[in-house]
Amino acid sequence: MDPTFLTANQIWWWIMTMSLAGGLLVYLYAPYWGVRRVPGPVTVPLIGHIHLLAKYGPDVFSVLAKHYGPIFRFHMGRQPLIIIADAELCREVGIKKFKDIPNRSIPSPISASPLHQKGLFFTRDSRWSTMRNTIVSVYQPSHLAGLVPMMQAFIESATSSLESPSTKDNQEITFSNLSLKLATDVIGKAAFGVDFGLSGAAKSAASQEDSTKRKSGDEVSDFINQHTYSTTQLKMDLSGSLSIIMGQLVPFLQEPFWQVLKRVPGTIDWKVEQTNRKLSERLNEIVAKRIKDGSSWARSKDFLSLILRAREESSSKIHQTIFSPDYVSAVTYEHLLAGSATTSFTLSAVVYLVSGHPEVEKKMLEEIDGFRPRELIPTASDLQTKFPYLDKVVKEAMRFYTVSPLVARETSRRVEVGGYILPKGTWVWLAPGVLAKDPKNFPEPEKFKPERFDPNGEEEKRRHPYALIPFGIGPRACIGQKFSLQEIKLSLIHLYRRYVFRHAPSMEKPLELQYGIVLNFKHGVKLRVIHRI
Numbered sequence: 001m002d003p004t005f006l007t008a009n010q011i012w013w014w015i016m017t018m019s020l021a022g023g024l025l026v027y028l029y030a031p032y033w034g035v036r037r038v039p040g041p042v043t044v045p046l047i048g049h050i051h052l053l054a055k056y057g058p059d060v061f062s063v064l065a066k067h068y069g070p071i072f073r074f075h076m077g078r079q080p081l082i083i084i085a086d087a088e089l090c091r092e093v094g095i096k097k098f099k100d101i102p103n104r105s106i107p108s109p110i111s112a113s114p115l116h117q118k119g120l121f122f123t124r125d126s127r128w129s130t131m132r133n134t135i136v137s138v139y140q141p142s143h144l145a146g147l148v149p150m151m152q153a154f155i156e157s158a159t160s161s162l163e164s165p166s167t168k169d170n171q172e173i174t175f176s177n178l179s180l181k182l183a184t185d186v187i188g189k190a191a192f193g194v195d196f197g198l199s200g201a202a203k204s205a206a207s208q209e210d211s212t213k214r215k216s217g218d219e220v221s222d223f224i225n226q227h228t229y230s231t232t233q234l235k236m237d238l239s240g241s242l243s244i245i246m247g248q249l250v251p252f253l254q255e256p257f258w259q260v261l262k263r264v265p266g267t268i269d270w271k272v273e274q275t276n277r278k279l280s281e282r283l284n285e286i287v288a289k290r291i292k293d294g295s296s297w298a299r300s301k302d303f304l305s306l307i308l309r310a311r312e313e314s315s316s317k318i319h320q321t322i323f324s325p326d327y328v329s330a331v332t333y334e335h336l337l338a339g340s341a342t343t344s345f346t347l348s349a350v351v352y353l354v355s356g357h358p359e360v361e362k363k364m365l366e367e368i369d370g371f372r373p374r375e376l377i378p379t380a381s382d383l384q385t386k387f388p389y390l391d392k393v394v395k396e397a398m399r400f401y402t403v404s405p406l407v408a409r410e411t412s413r414r415v416e417v418g419g420y421i422l423p424k425g426t427w428v429w430l431a432p433g434v435l436a437k438d439p440k441n442f443p444e445p446e447k448f449k450p451e452r453f454d455p456n457g458e459e460e461k462r463r464h465p466y467a468l469i470p471f472g473i474g475p476r477a478c479i480g481q482k483f484s485l486q487e488i489k490l491s492l493i494h495l496y497r498r499y500v501f502r503h504a505p506s507m508e509k510p511l512e513l514q515y516g517i518v519l520n521f522k523h524g525v526k527l528r529v530i531h532r533i
């Protein structure tokens with residue numbers, strides 16, 4: 001046979017191979033093509049820019065913003081993100097063009113988890129607005145004000161170990177553990193009406209209005225372990241499960257990988273599946289029981305009861321369908337997810353920063369000590385109006401360590417942003433973490449200076465109104481903002497009436513952070529406790 005001629009079979013294989021290679025190239029480059037005019041670094045096939053995350057850590061977006069300007073491309077594997085690193089452009093995306101960009105993109109760690117997808121965070125369009133309008137009523141100021149005694153009871157409980165006679169000055173504690181237990185207990189009670197009992201002995205006010213019997217210790221810690229595992233596996237870099245990694249690199253392979261690996265005992269995917277299934281079953285049980293018990297939760301003020309009541313009272317069929325039991329479970333669980341790690345991180349960040357800045361600590365103590373009598377628990381209104389310096393300290397800590405440095409959005413139609421036309425389905429991510437370190441709005445951004453928020457100061461007057469957006473922006477901004485600030489300020493007042501803190505010798509310098517679904521402390525916040533009284 002003449003070797004220069006190919007057989008029909010060989011030609012067929014050649015065409016197939018070329019078509020597959022061409023198809024794969026189109027698949028890998030299609031999302032890039034629509035946004036190719038937006039500037040960005042050169043992409044590495046398959047991994048995109050993920051290696052830059054490893055190189056620069058959480059600062060990667062500030063580094064890229066300096067180089068490429070206020071709007072640039074960052075590829076998570078095949079998926080381009082259009083990063084918005086400018087306050088005015090954030091206003092454009094989050095508020096002015098909200099109708100064109102109303103939803104969040106669903107990152108691959110979430111796409112395999114219906115539990116995480118059915119909450120408010122990832123629901124879309126009209127389902128989201130109906131859910132949000134109902135849920136928002138739970139955050140009325142009068143309801144939040146009524147939560148102060150419950151929050152205070154958990155704060156006292158969580159900090160009671162610091163007061164024990166055996167506790168000596170200079171005792172070293174991992175404050176971030178204490179604050180996570182506290183925040184999880186508070187949100188567990190507020191969301192489910194269940195006392196998880198992590199913060200120590202449950203105190204009276206927390207237990208009094210408890211319509212649900214306290215669960216046994218084992219059952220609760222099991223639930224919390226599952227919650228922690230499920231949350232910490234939602235990783236954005238390449239350290240998650242194999243199916244999540246595939247989802248980052250070649251998204252269409254995520255589902256088949258997940259379907260296979262979740263059946264293979266010992267793999268992370270299998271463990272995640274087991275955990276999420278148990279978590280969902282547990283949540284569905286709580287919801288089903290609450291629906292069955294009917295009148296017994298009629299006066300309960302927890303989030304789950306309020307949602308169920310709104311659902312019962314609504315004559316609208318749509319309402320009942322939108323709040324089907326699985327969505328009620330998801331949205332209630334989401335509170336635990338969205339409200340515990342974020343609030344706890346912020347509280348720990350404040351205490352860590354104040355411990356290293358005695359001049360800030362002095363002013364804060366003067367203000368807290370000036371609120372009398374000493375035993376008086378501030379009301380919600382006191383918290384909002386009588387602690388202006390504390391407000392500045394919390395704001396500055398949230399600027400210094402922005403717990404959600406990125407806020408995900410997705411275009412619903414073709415839209416122009418910052419001079420670029422973005423096709424429908426483009427992932428547009430706001431970068432509050434970059435804005436917070438922009439010297440245009442925050443001179444000397446690496447200095448911890450609560451005074452920069454002085455309303456009469458030049459810096460505050462000159463600053464763009466959306467330069468600090470740790471809770472996001474526009475109609476989709478954080479629903480729990482007032483809830484968490486109330487809890488954080490109440491905790492700080494309780495703590496600083498009794499103690500001050502210093503960095504423990506075992507605390508690393510500089511502080512190391514790690515990227516998960518939100519920012520976290522790599523080795524915890526370790527402090528020495530000094531009694532004031």
Ligand code: HEM
Binds near residue numbers: 094338404475476484
């Ligand atoms: C310091 C504490 C917190 C921080 C920094 C924080 C931050 C955020 C951010 C940045 C967003 C995205 C906003 C956007 O897309 O514009 C968000 C959304 C959300 N947060 Fe928070 N959060 C905190 C506490 C809480 C708490 C305590 C809860 C629940 C009680 C909560 C529930 C939610 C929910 C449900 C959403 C989704 C809202 C929607 O899509 O309509 N968060 N949060």
